[in-house]
Amino acid sequence: MVTWQLTVDANDPATLARFWAPLLGYVPAPPPDGFDSWLAWYQFVVPEEELDGDPDDYVDRIVDPTGAGPKIWFQPVPETKAGKNRFHFDLYVADRSAPMEEIIATVDAKVAELVALGATVGHPNRIDTESLQRYAVVMRDPEGNEFCVA
Template sequence: MTSVKQVQVTFDCAEPVRVGRFWCEALGYVPPTPTEEFATWEDYEDTLPPEQRGSWFACSDPTGAGPRLYFQRVPEGKVVKNRLHLDVRVVTGLVGAERLAVLEAESARLTALGASRVRLMLADEENESCLVMQDVEGNEFCLD
């Protein structure tokens, strides 16, 4: 039996470059480096036929620890809640007021990038507080 060495998370979206650039900023990820013949990602995109421009985008963790994220254009829009979402772990190990303060600060940073705040889920007997948000196309994620 083979073992999985890497995982890529794929997002279906209307605007892959926009969504991908949001996640680059949110996570500190980087887009792929263009081949030597292109100075920038945009230079590469300009060589594609018009219908292929902006049809995909990818980004990866520069440390190699996190999964690669791939964004692909699809014709249909998002209709219902995601069946899969990312947990953005910004407050690991923090509790109480300190945890809430970091959640609020990160929420403000991501909102400035185009995210939307959905709801704050306060700690209970089983779980610590987390904040449910949506990216620039409405994909849910949690600040945890």
């Protein structure tokens, strides 16, 4: 059996974990057995001079409380994001069978909520033909990682 997690490089892992957890319906991951916090675990496995000791900085792993979704770890890295993501999250918030005006209103309301949480807007993408209607907004999380709200 293979187990896996999604690992996202981050300059400020705790900020990204706090941003993405509620958005995905996730919660902070509990520390490993035998440790009362992630900081305690990090103090056990990482040289002390590499840690700053702020417990909030080590809440960098999130999980789906139902166990259905993958574990996500925001891994600390020194370099900043350099280019376009090779993959990204698509967040579906609107009923795709609804009238286009309703889809736009639902998506735009979520976009406004996410901007208030630290995301930025890239650009909207609208397709409205007889055979296809789609509206999505490309956004960036607090570190510039792209994702779509549709």
